[in-house]
Amino acid sequence: MSDVWGGVVNPGIEEMVGALWGKSAEKAGGRRNVLLSHLLDTAAVAERLWGGFLAPSTQLVLDEIAGGPGKGRRFFSWLCGVHDYGKATPAFQRMWPEGAETVQKAGLTWYDHLLLRKTWRHDRAGGHLLCRDLAAVGWTEQQIDWLWPLIAGHHGRFPTRRELTPARTARGHLAGTGSWPLVQRALLERFTTELGFENIAAAAPARMPSRAVQLHLSGLIVMADWIASDEQHFAGVDDPRLVTYEAARDRAAKAWSALGLHRGWGQHELPGPEAFHDRFGQHPRPSQTMVIEAARRMTAPGLLVVEAPMGEGKTKAALLAAEILAARFGADGVFVGMPTQATSDPMFGQVRTWLGRIGEELPPRVALLHGKRMFNPEWRAMVAGSENDDDASRFGGVDEYGDCWDDDPYGVTSDGRDGATPAAGPGARGPAEWFLGRKRGLLCPFVVGTIDQLLLAATRTKHVMLRMSGLMGKVVILDEVHAADIHMSQFLMEGLRWLGQAGVPVVLLSATLPPRQRQDLVSSYLAGALSREEYTADGLPEPGGYPSVTAAWPAGRAGHPAEVDGSPEPRYLVEHCPGWRTDLSVVLDILPEAVPPPHAQRKERDEAEEAAARAVADLLERELATGGCALVIRNSVARAQKLHTLLRKRYGAEVHLLHGRLAAGDRADRTARCLRLLGSARETGGERPKRLILVATQLAEQSFDVDADLLVTDLAPVDLLLQRIGRLHRHDGVRRPDRLAEPRVVVTGVTALDSGAPRFPGVSEAVYGRFLLLRAAAQVRQALNGPQAGDGAAGWRVPGQVPELVATGYETSDAALPPRWREAAETARMKWEATERQRAETASASLLTRRGDREARTLAGLHVAGRAENGDDATAEWLVRDGAPTVEVILVVREGSVPHTLNGRALSVNGDVGEELLDDLLAGTVRLPQSLTEAALRELRPLPGWHGHARLRYCPALELDHRRTAVLGEYEVTYDHALGLLQRQLTAT
Missing domain, CATH: 1.10.3210.30 (Hypothetical protein af1432)
Structure with missing residues (x-):
């Protein structure tokens, strides 16, 4: 040498x-x-x-x-x-x-x-x-x-x-x-x-x-x-x-060979004109053809924004567009990001079916990424025989006597063995088991999960490079991007910036976007693609109709996604076409609610809420006299529970309740039942109940394929209100009572609109802010006062009016507001803008790059002042979603000295769980309201028998007595199988 x-x-x-x-x-x-x-x-x-x-x-x-x-x-x-x-x-x-x-x-x-x-x-x-x-x-x-x-x-x-x-x-x-x-x-x-x-x-x-x-x-x-x-x-x-x-x-x-690691589709062939029919068994609609052709016309990796109404087929168009973009620009897989865990599950099956039409070897290579994936039967069947599905069962150790913390990629396996990753189980039919370890999920060739997976890849957390590396080399599809609030949007924009610089094709789907949000999304992607600290897509044309597609990419970069210096000007392609369905003339009505002033006494507030629930019940009694299926959406769990209790007394089993404080098993069963009763003809077999009332929270707002004859909804910002309207007369060929033959929405959760500025329930203002609610109320008022829906009825044309309504709902001028509301609206606007700025600043502290550092040429110092979190899935939601952390617990019912599952099956005295009881126990998982977080962290621990269990050792148990009640901090907590989790404060405030 x-x-x-x-x-x-x-x-x-x-x-x-x-x-x-x-x-x-x-x-x-x-x-x-x-x-x-x-x-x-x-x-x-x-x-x-x-x-x-x-x-x-x-x-x-x-x-x-x-x-x-x-x-x-x-x-x-x-x-x-x-x-x-x-x-x-x-x-x-x-x-x-x-x-x-x-x-x-x-x-x-x-x-x-x-x-x-x-x-x-x-x-x-x-x-x-x-x-x-x-x-x-x-x-x-x-x-x-x-x-x-x-x-x-x-x-x-x-x-x-x-x-x-x-x-x-x-x-x-x-x-x-x-x-x-x-x-x-x-x-x-x-x-x-x-x-x-x-x-x-x-x-x-x-x-x-x-x-x-x-x-x-x-x-x-x-x-x-x-x-x-x-x-x-x-x-x-x-x-x-x-x-x-x-x-x-x-x-x-x-x-x-032993690990069974694999790539995606490798060098994917460019799909031909027949591909859509081959993949989905139908010919593309005009809007789907528009999206597919836009992908073909892009000359370099870029951003594709698809805006179309609910039920238009955006997802199928996006999947085929992803194939085209992958074939043209060398991507080897797809990440599909959904707004929630509940929407990720059906998408998982849809993506597997699509990939199966491309190659029979591909469906097993799809990973489902969210914290409740083991409740998904399709995922569980895929990983049967795998020892390592639970991310929490593998945690970082100390590498070589303390040299680097959290470096050991293996830690402790699910059967307690130290320091070795298990080979793929012989019964495994899913992704290679190596991909199931913590922090590795996005590296799998095909991934369906919550958008949080992408958002966390844009945070200054440990091992963020694994997450971002898992996105690069793929086509990224994000559904329902309009659902991202100002806090989440900061991480979304940061993620788009990095993906743009890496030359990753991205497809964004939305029912519709406010013009400013669309421009911000495009600007962020192009800022990365052009390696600019800031970039504003001032030249971006507005879509001339609806549905529409907006494509943007840096010129001169075809085949050179790693190039640092981009073209001074990007390329744009903006087109629109008619939708496949004619507009629905949706009739609007209002059921005013007597909302007490903000500082009213508890008794007055309770009486007002009782009166509001009775008013809705009376309305439903009139409207459903000859039958029909109604969906009622409330802006809080408590409002939904209160209305359900009242309706149940009148209608019994015809009333159903769905919200986020149901135990996991109850929620999954009810969701499946509602989809079966109110879904498409394919799901229901063409049969619908004579009468049914579904009371739900915002869970029913998006990617929830139910068809209601009548919608009653608390007021919400106009884009979310339109999302809720998307559940109304959703499918063709449904037989409806004559009284409900025309789509009708009744807006409540607001005082009368014919005088001064209205009031809203405190929970609605806490969730959405007074300013956006005032603007939505003004739009409802305008529709009520000026017939627009046809036949002399007051209402909206959906989806034809959707872009216009959304754009107006997010303007900050007061031109659309009644003069008597404008002073209150101006005060609300100033408060809203200040709050939005504060939320954006809070998020910016955790972004992967700091302001002023975006044109840096290397990764040196990228983690300076980074988050203390290790970037685990468990921390993702509360890092990238604005709001105080909440805690998930497993409910157990103690009968004498023996704990039982929520469904009544006995565990050992210490809570030891055999495999035959594990699913039943986990079905009792529920997320506590934020007001109980501090007490839960202080008081709750796993049962003694769970300490050595891979999937239970970090799960706190909430032990209920024989009445299914417990005291937690200053609250009495009860689980009712009909209503879900209930809480009552023990001490007066």
């Missing part, structure tokens, strides 16, 4: 290189693993990723970085393998006594007294050594500057350059003195030449990728490291003479 810095290597240097350990015997199957062996193992895994996982677009980027076609693979392997170079330091080598003794016997020394109570993480040490050693062989400053953060950040957080420097008080002994620099350089040279480079200088990249691509590569480095750290497949090699790249390749090949 010759010294690349000139001269001849000391004969003992090779022995010293071989003495360096990378994994202790405890972490490598009982034998020390030579450091060079782990570097080569990781490089060999990277080769497997290249050949069997990376998207064609990613391979193209890596070829460009490395200097031309065919060069990217070896550079990628080198980049992944060099990640643990920092372990070649006394700071790390001293941490395992047995390994330290071997290193010192080989002639490498340090002064322990100088290193006591001093740490230097090996990831940062690796960045420091590479800055020194790559410069010494001629790498340029630019080449080094973008690469070292990938090495220094491979344990989840990117430090600043200053944070790489070891403590001065160690007098150089953390990095190593004497022979240490020579040994470190010899290790780097040996590793580099094993991969086939002539020398270290020859490994230098030819160009600098965008920061988004750097983040993508960072996630892939972590993935390769975690796979190569699996002792089950990469047992220790303690004889340096056996360490070769060919041996590492052999180990990687066997590991890859």
